Amino acid sequence: MALLFNPLTQFAHVAIATPMTIIGLVPIFAAGLTFLRYINYDPEAHPKDAPRIYQQYDFIVIGAGSAGAVVANRLSEIPEWNVLLLEAGGDENEISDIPLLSGYTQMSELDWMYQTSPPTDSPYCLAMIGDRCNWPRGKVLGGSSVLNAMLYVRGNKKDYDHWAELGNEGWEWPNVLPYFLKSEDNRNPYLVKTPYHQTGGYLTVQESPWRSPLSIAFLQAGQEMGYPVRDINGEHQAGFMLAQGTIRRGSRCSTAKAFLRPVRNRKNLHIAMRAQVTKILIDPKTKIAYGVKFVKNNKPQVVLARKEVILSAGAIGSPQILMLSGVGPQEHLQSFKIRTLSDLKVGHNLQDHVGLGGMTFIIDDPITLQKERFQSMATAMEYILHERGPLTALGVENLAFLNTEYNTDPDWPDMQFHFAASSVNSDGDHIKKISGLRDSVYNTVYKPIRHAETWTILPLLLRPKSTGWIKLRSTNPNTYPDINPNYFTHKEDVLTLIAGIRLALNVSDTKAFRRFNSRPHKMPFPGCRQYPFDTDEYWECSLRHFTFTIYHPTSTCKMGPESDPDAVVNPRLKVYGIKGLRVIDASIMPKIVSGNTNAPTIMIGEKGADIIKEDWKRKKRRS
Structure with a gap:
């Protein structure tokens, strides 16, 4: 749980209010230094905003949400790789830590505060102002795992077998279950005794x-x-x-707390907060993604990627960034005079519970x-x-x-x-x-x-037949997209x-x-x-x-085989037609899972990071 007061402030008050000699102050300074050392090595201390961003990294991960935090952690396990994690929001706070107050993080600075567009064909949200449903999405380290109700639900094993039947080799239940287990640190003994749960992972799961x-x-x-x-x-x-939840000692266990705080001192991982990505840089001739444009401290900046750009901005953010970068439906992009670099059905297939x-x-x-x-x-x-x-x-x-x-x-x-x-x-x-x-x-x-x-x-x-879309409203990255479920x-x-x-x-x-x-x-x-x-x-x-809705948007960058005309990424999560670019988040689900989406998105992050490691290990052997 986050500290509700600062002990160093208490020490300062004592020093000012009490007439003491220098010798008398020594124990207080010693205690203060001990506390600072503790904070530095405490696995739950908050990450710091990177003081300096290098010109180039091996991997750039866009979005520090339920998938992106996992990807950044796992890629930075390789000491010779350096990783930049870009997050448009800031850090969590004491309110977001308290499980019962989860609703109070919505419509706050931690929330993108998206809204659906008014319905065009079939009416919905008629009791809401303007016939629009609010769609909270996390704009914070940990993403929507900071705003959600913390429910840990994996979906049905037949969901994943169906993904594989659709041509996504390697995504059947026996191949994804190990990645659920890899993350998990389950603290209910009666569950740990079964083959479906595990201890020792980064993500704490337990009943309230x-x-x-x-x-x-x-x-x-x-x-x-x-x-x-x-x-x-x-x-x-x-x-x-x-209900099983992602909580630890009575407090929320977001993906930022689980996957970023313990590794925040890794020299090869930089975390940049309040850094909003506006475009992925793609060479129009070679079709290679080579960098990212973003805005931090009101200044446009560019950072380059030696190996790959990983897009983990979620089912709304990822398609918007792709389309702004020239990857999406050609006719739609042309209407905004955006040069189409890969004509794909980005933003289609939107699904929600x-x-x-x-x-x-x-x-x-x-x-x-x-x-x-x-x-x-x-x-x-x-x-x-x-x-x-x-x-x-x-x-x-x-x-x-x-x-x-x-x-x-x-x-x-x-x-x-x-x-x-x-x-x-x-x-x-x-x-x-x-x-x-x-x-x-x-x-x-x-x-x-x-x-x-x-x-x-x-x-x-659980398995709606109705699907919607995400479309651009403007070439301005700050203009929210058209969300029609x-x-x-x-x-x-x-x-x-x-x-x-x-x-x-x-x-x-x-x-x-x-x-x-x-x-x-x-x-x-x-x-x-x-x-x-x-x-x-x-x-x-x-x-x-x-x-x-309890905010489960998925499937807007659909994963599928090359034969699938609606697919945006292949089963290795690579964007079709563009080299050096992958999408790893809930948007790649070909069909929405039968249950809450946070745990499956974390699994996608775990599996996606392993896929990247496998692919680069294979390249290294070939060279």
Whole structure:
């Protein structure tokens, strides 16, 4: 956990306020020097901004997020390689360290604060201001692993087997599982005993030390519905579980804390913060990527790459940077008078998990996670002194993977539940801010129950058929791109979600929840009053109003074989038509994984770094 005060400042106050001789000051200076040495070697001390950036590096990694931090760490393991990691944002802070406050990092300086464009065909986000959904993305060391709910979910093994079936050799489950294990330092003994978890990696994974009574009821409800309580990261996925999170001693374990802080003193790794990349430099004749343009301290700068440029800016940032650099759909680039160096479907195939936000259930017992209940000095001290208590809660306490009637493979669930012992009314002002919910909607639907005890399920569609795009709006790198997820353009997506919503109603109707007198909050959205509760029309209208995503954009730089006309990178993550350039982040997923995307993105970083090492080792042998 980050220090909440500076001991050296305390020493200074003592020295000023107390008349002391030079001899009397010696113990204080000694203690101060000891503390400084500790900070220098503490594996969790924050990285420093590189004081000087060299003119040339072997590898330049763009983006220090869930993948980029991993890539920079692993490449700098080779002592003769020097690596520059460029991050547009700054460092984490004390607020981002506290698990329960994860929502407060959104719409802050740590967030790019993207928004979707208003829908063009199929309506969505109608309850949000301007019919736009907010899409938080991390603009900070650690990227979106600093903003997310810390959930550690790998997806289904059949996701990766399907990637391989699509022509991506080496990405089947047996080949990716070792990279999940490589990162992991799991601190739940009952999980470590299985072949699906491991200790000793950089990334700490464990359950929160605190949970509400409702989290146990959720597990019992799953059993009543015929699902096992199991490790959904194990052999089988369908079932209910206590959430595993990327937390360490009660605090967030972002990829910056896990992968950058322990290696920040490596001489061959430079980390440049607040350095926003504007363009990848590509020789138009040789089609070789040879450097990067970026802005730091309001000054345009150029740095060159001897070996490769690695793009890890995420499913929004990576396609935008590629297109600004001349790699993308030729017709689209020509409309901005950008010279096309490789005509690829960059920005196409955008996929995201989508569901119904604000699905609220009311109970009678005062056992939910209400903000007012835990705003106390006792709660703060329990966290600071013992690394326990409600502030260690992930926000999402439980997960479940279920099968709707539209799923044909029971071992490949199509619906995910996120359970929380709180809801929109629990912290209305903040939820309004981060979701962009209209005042009229909040005041009509949620404000009337602002003092009620409530819990929620967020049902998420795991394998949507609807896909969208990322497009440029301008050649100015500071202009956010056109983000259109095209939610609900396929009717089956809507029908599957409605089936998932009814499964969530079944959870509330189990004995486990009926003992709390659980019942659904039935106040309709203003635009849905004409439909009776629990009809298909009612739920479709609700979905198109409180359209909710937990920010899993993927697949905009699709990985595929050379025969795939939609592929942007090959299975070695090299950009087609350009030498010395790879993409390593969630944008390369050919199909979105069946679950939260942070752990799979870290895996992509691990595997991508190994691929680079293998390729350069092979080149060295040939030479």
